[in-house]
Amino acid sequence: xxxxxxxxxxxxxxxxxxxxxxxxxxxxxxxxxxxxxxxxxxxxxxxxxxxxxxxxxxxxxxxxxxxxxxxxxxxxxxxxxxxxxxxxxxxxxxxxxxxxxxxxxxxxxxxxxxxxxxxxxxxxxxxxxxxxxxxxxxxxxxxxxxxxxxxxxxxxxxxxxxxxxxxxxxxxxxxxxxxxxxxxxxxxxxxxxxxxxxxxxxxxxxxxxxxxxxxxxxxxxxxxxxxxxxxxxxxxxxxxxxxxxxxxxxxxxxxxxxxxxxxxxxxxxxxxxxxxxxxxx
Amino acid sequence: xxxxxxxxxxxxxxxxxxxxxxxxxxxxxxxxxxxxxxxxxxxxxxxxxxxxxxxxxxxxxxxxxxxxxxxxxxxxxxxxxxxxxxxxxxxxxxxxxxxxxxxxxxxxxxxxxxxxxxxxxxxxxxxxxxxxxxxxxxxxxxxxxxxxxxxxxxxxxxxxxxxxxxxxxxxxxxxxxxxxxxxxxxxxxxxxxxxxxxxxxxxxxxxxxxxxxxxxxxxxxxxxxxxxxxxxxxxxxxxxxxxxxxxxxxxxxxxxxxxxxxxxxxxxxxxxxxxxxxxxxxxxxxxxxxxxxxxxxxxxxxxxxxxxxxxxxxxxxxxxxxxxxxxxxxxxxxxxxxxxxxxxxxxxxxxxxxxxxxxxxxxxxxxxxxxxxxxxxxxxxxxxxxxxxxxxxxxxxxxxxxxx
Amino acid sequence: xxxxxxxxxxxxxxxxxxxxxxxxxxxxxxxxxxxxxxxxxxxxxxxxxxxxxxxxxxxxxxxxxxxxxxxxxxxxxxxxxxxxxxxxxxxxxxxxxxxxxxxxxxxxxxxxxxxxxxxxxxxxxxxxxxxxxxxxxxxxxxxxxxxxxxxxxxxxxxxxxxxxxxxxxxxxxxxxxxxxxxxxxxxxxxxxxxxxxxxxxxxxxxxxxxxxxxxxxxxxxxxxxxxxxxxxxxxxxxxxxxxxxxxxxxxxxxxxxxxxxxxxxxxxxxxxxxxxxxxxxxxxxxxxxxxxxxxxxxxxxxx
Numbered sequence: 011x012x013x014x015x016x017x018x019x020x021x022x023x024x025x026x027x028x029x030x031x032x033x034x035x036x037x038x039x040x041x042x043x044x045x046x047x048x049x050x051x052x053x054x055x056x057x058x059x060x061x062x063x064x065x066x067x068x069x070x071x072x073x074x075x076x077x078x079x080x081x082x083x084x085x086x087x088x089x090x091x092x093x094x095x096x097x098x099x100x101x102x103x104x105x106x107x108x109x110x111x112x113x114x115x116x117x118x119x120x121x122x123x124x125x126x127x128x129x130x131x132x133x134x135x136x137x138x139x140x141x142x143x144x145x146x147x148x149x150x151x152x153x154x155x156x157x158x159x160x161x162x163x164x165x166x167x168x169x170x171x172x173x174x175x176x177x178x179x180x181x182x183x184x185x186x187x188x189x190x191x192x193x194x195x196x197x198x199x200x201x202x203x204x205x206x207x208x209x210x211x212x213x214x215x216x217x218x219x220x221x222x223x224x225x226x227x228x229x230x231x232x233x234x235x236x237x238x239x240x241x242x243x244x245x246x247x248x249x250x251x252x253x254x255x256x257x258x259x260x261x262x263x264x265x266x267x268x269x270x271x272x273x274x275x276x277x278x279x280x281x282x283x284x285x286x287x288x289x290x291x
Numbered sequence: 292x293x294x295x296x297x298x299x300x301x302x303x304x305x306x307x308x309x310x311x312x313x314x315x316x317x318x319x320x321x322x323x324x325x326x327x328x329x330x331x332x333x334x335x336x337x338x339x340x341x342x343x344x345x346x347x348x349x350x351x352x353x354x355x356x357x358x359x360x361x362x363x364x365x366x367x368x369x370x371x372x373x374x375x376x377x378x379x380x381x382x383x384x385x386x387x388x389x390x391x392x393x394x395x396x397x398x399x400x401x402x403x404x405x406x407x408x409x410x411x412x413x414x415x416x417x418x419x420x421x422x423x424x425x426x427x428x429x430x431x432x433x434x435x436x437x438x439x440x441x442x443x444x445x446x447x448x449x450x451x452x453x454x455x456x457x458x459x460x461x462x463x464x465x466x467x468x469x470x471x472x473x474x475x476x477x478x479x480x481x482x483x484x485x486x487x488x489x490x491x492x493x494x495x496x497x498x499x500x501x502x503x504x505x506x507x508x509x510x511x512x513x514x515x516x517x518x519x520x521x522x523x524x525x526x527x528x529x530x531x532x533x534x535x536x537x538x539x540x541x542x543x544x545x546x547x548x549x550x551x552x553x554x555x556x557x558x559x560x561x562x563x564x565x566x567x568x569x570x571x572x573x574x575x576x577x578x579x580x581x582x583x584x585x586x587x588x589x590x591x592x593x594x595x596x597x598x599x600x601x602x603x604x605x606x607x608x609x610x611x612x613x614x615x616x617x618x619x620x621x622x623x624x625x626x627x628x629x630x631x632x633x634x635x636x637x638x639x640x641x642x643x644x645x646x647x648x649x650x651x652x653x654x655x656x657x658x659x660x661x662x663x664x665x666x667x668x669x670x671x672x673x674x675x676x677x678x679x680x681x682x683x684x685x686x687x688x689x690x691x692x693x694x695x
Numbered sequence: 696x697x698x699x700x701x702x703x704x705x706x707x708x709x710x711x712x713x714x715x716x717x718x719x720x721x722x723x724x725x726x727x728x729x730x731x732x733x734x735x736x737x738x739x740x741x742x743x744x745x746x747x748x749x750x751x752x753x754x755x756x757x758x759x760x761x762x763x764x765x766x767x768x769x770x771x772x773x774x775x776x777x778x779x780x781x782x783x784x785x786x787x788x789x790x791x792x793x794x795x796x797x798x799x800x801x802x803x804x805x806x807x808x809x810x811x812x813x814x815x816x817x818x819x820x821x822x823x824x825x826x827x828x829x830x831x832x833x834x835x836x837x838x839x840x841x842x843x844x845x846x847x848x849x850x851x852x853x854x855x856x857x858x859x860x861x862x863x864x865x866x867x868x869x870x871x872x873x874x875x876x877x878x879x880x881x882x883x884x885x886x887x888x889x890x891x892x893x894x895x896x897x898x899x900x901x902x903x904x905x906x907x908x909x910x911x912x913x914x915x916x917x918x919x920x921x922x923x924x925x926x927x928x929x930x931x932x933x934x935x936x937x938x939x940x941x942x943x944x945x946x947x948x949x950x951x952x953x954x955x956x957x958x959x960x961x962x963x964x965x966x967x968x969x970x971x972x973x974x975x976x977x978x979x980x981x982x983x984x985x986x987x988x989x990x991x992x993x994x995x996x997x998x
Contacts, residue, residue: 029808033808039815042826042830102718108715127722129927132729134733138730139725139729144373161726211879232329277806366746370747522852524945
């Protein structure tokens with residue numbers, strides 16, 4: 011009995027050490043950015059770097075909030091993100107369910123094509139997307155970007171959720187049908203609660219994509235009052251002639267923070283999603 | 292299922308009504324006119340311009356919009372009346388591309404033939420593409436030889452490249468560097484090639500990467516590179532100089548305020564002369580100015596002309612020079628005391644005699660990449676100059692052919 | 696009210712398409728149409744000199760595009776395959792290990808670890824790459840370089856030769872991609888019925904045996920689509936390699952080209968949209984072939 015406890019302690023310590031090392035690696039560049047953003051001397055590079063700033067200052071963060079319309083960018087990003095998630099999920103969830111559960115002609119072909127479409131870098135077709143948006147009169151509008159983002163992420167959302175729906179046994183639904191549920195009821199009452207982890211993962215992926223996307227927004231939007239956080243950050247980028255590394259580092263961390271919060275909040279729900287359920291792989 | 296569809300439609304409708312309508316209607320025929328100018332400049336520069344155009348209100352309001360990734364966006368929107376700006380404020384090196392695309396209005400069409408008579412020749416050279424002027428230059432920058440007075444004494448400041456080399460040999464040790472530059476970046480390294488009488492590309496758009504001059508320059512330059520750090524991008528080079536680890540460097544005027552803020556007593560000297568050719572290192576220079584988009588010209592010609600005229604006043608140039616650290620484009624400014632008293636501006640004016648504006652022909656777009664690859668291959672991967680130059684020349688020709 | 700089976704099947708198909716229509720229309724608009732349009736442009740001479748007045752010039756762009764597919768392209772293709780294989784293998788192995796360890800019993804700090812491991816994923820990609828390049832690998836001031844000097848006294852130019860630059864790019868790519876993979880695997884592990892393990896333990900199967908016999912087969916269908924998606928993301932990766940080693944003005948001397956960076960340097964900088972569209976379409980064709988090969992290998996895609 012005692013040997014077992016010792017063994018468990020040893021392996022527990024080893025696992026914890028492993029994770030501490032992993033976490034350190036995961037945080038390394040971020041700690042670096044944090045230190046640069048808090049240091050008054052103000053350079054990304056230095057011949058004797060330390061993680062603890064030598065001259066502590068919050069001035070760079072103050073500059074991010076005072077001199078740049080960060081609050082406005084934040085609002086824009088929130089609007090874009092929320093609208094994209096709603097649009098993409100509202101369209102992709104029913105589609106993913108149908109492609110997972112129903113058998114109909116053309117199904118396999120569409121799925122194959124979707125996977126291929128995902129392989130095409132959307133950046134290569136930016137010019138065509140611009141032409142399309144320009145024809146629709148949606149250049150320099152947020153709705154244009156929402157449609158682009160939702161369309162781009164739809165392929166991912168559909169495929170990703172379809173895969174998870176596949177893993178939910180049909181028997182559960184059949185049981186529901188016996189109890190007299192109709193299709194809609196089965197989906198909303200049985201399937202969606204069971205699929206909560208994938209709904210959350212997919213949603214968070216979309217949030218993350220929209221939050222960090224800058225190429226389309228810098229090309230399709232003009233004027234700093236329409237910009238998103240990521241494109242605003244991109245415009246702050248430290249280049250040779252303009253910008254300052256510490257401010258850029260500070261802004262990067264400010265931009266990333268909300269995504270972390272969203273992730274943190276969603277994580278709890280992911281855990282509770284399936285552990286108690288009787289889903290068998 | 293219907294419920295899902297319905298809620299979806301509601302969502303879409305909500306989004307449509309909620310977000311559209313934010314496109315601003317442009318160009319009312321009469322009444323006040325708004326002129327939109329895209330730019331990529333610092334706030335201080337724009338403040339000067341904004342103040343100058345205040346005089347035109349209320350008939351003409353000028354809206355300066357900072358645009359990231361401007362060069363790509365102009366390609367997309369250049370012909371789109373609803374999305375294109377009226378003007379843009381940028382360096383001159385994209386003029387050829389946009390002129391060939393047909394999105395720029397020649398300046399002489401707006402202001403008359405002689406409007407730019409009193410400008411520094413270098414700036415007119417940069418603003419002209421195939422005999423037509425497409426830019427109103429406001430100021431220009433050239434790269435400068437900078438040294439740290441703490442380490443490099445007045446008598447050590449090299450007049451020739453050999454003196455520079457011997458200084459580097461003596462001082463490059465214990466983590467210190469005698470001289471650093473972005474040796475594999477074409478914008479910087481072109482100075483060496485010009486110092487050998489060569490060039491990356493002719494005015495007619497023919498690359499000359501395998502010319503004898505370029506190869507001689509690469510070969511000569513290589514012995515300097517041996518005394519410089521491996522990394523070539525600006526962050527490394529500038530940090531070395533700011534931390535006092537590099538005694539001298541070549542950098543743009545924008546770097547001076549940063550250096551002074553870092554507590555370095557910086558000196559500016561003329562570019563060293565190449566011993567063999569007796570030509571100074573002649574770096575590229577950039578001419579910053581206003582370009583007018585064709586698609587907006589017809590409707591807003593009068594307003595555009597007014598804005599240009601206001602911004603062309605010498606006083607504006609002088610103020611801009613102060614805040615940007617660059618040199619005014621108007622020749623008459625150099626008689627004013629506040630300009631002549633500034634050693635930095637005068638050093639640039641002096642360099643302007645020999646400096647070469649970045650080529651503004653469309654072919655140059657591919658040369659930046661090809662020349663950068665060539666420099667990297669020679670300086671960092673240690674490839675043989677002869678074969679590397681031949682390969683780069685071949686690739687440049689192929690790419691230029693592919694442009695057409 | 697009896698319907699013929701045919702009619703019923705047709706109704707079922709119509710219903711299925713109706714329900715998925717919004718998503719498919721959106722995808723058509725934003726993804727399919729632009730690819731078709733790119734195809735159309737590839738038959739024209741749209742370039743700097745014919746920007747708005749371009750003409751239809753047939754297949755001649757494709758004829759010229761074939762020139763890009765030279766020996767340099769072939770080695771880039773090989774590099775792309777190696778890059779994808781190495782990255783996917785490492786990603787799957789590391790993510791599997793970490794996700795499993797995250798699910799061991801008696802790990803009170805589980806959620807702390809999990810949250811921290813997700814951090815890289817929250818940063819915008821280009822910021823992270825920039826931080827790695829200038830903060831970690833810079834040969835003068837990079838943190839890793841400084842540590843290396845402290846340990847061994849050697850100055851390493853990480854990004855200068857091909858092999859070490861490849862390793863550095865892989866490290867950065869793993870750093871960027873692992874959080875998603877860990878999250879997917881973690882979610883997958885959670886959906887496996889605990890009772891399988893309990894009965895396996897009763898039968899005397901050790902943890903490794905359990906991982907092979909239970910975890911892997913159960914995980915496969917769940918993570919399959921995400922793995923396919925990551926595979927394509929890795930295959931078309933541009934940012935990591937380009938920003939780390941090839942960005943103009945900060946090239947490092949390494950020559951690792953994937954097909955996308957190769958095409959960029961050989962076509963996209965020419966401002967010739969007709970020509971580069973032809974190359975895009977040809978790369979897309981190659982991806983289709985690549986996908987067919989992978990599809991055949993993986994049962995999952997047929998499900």
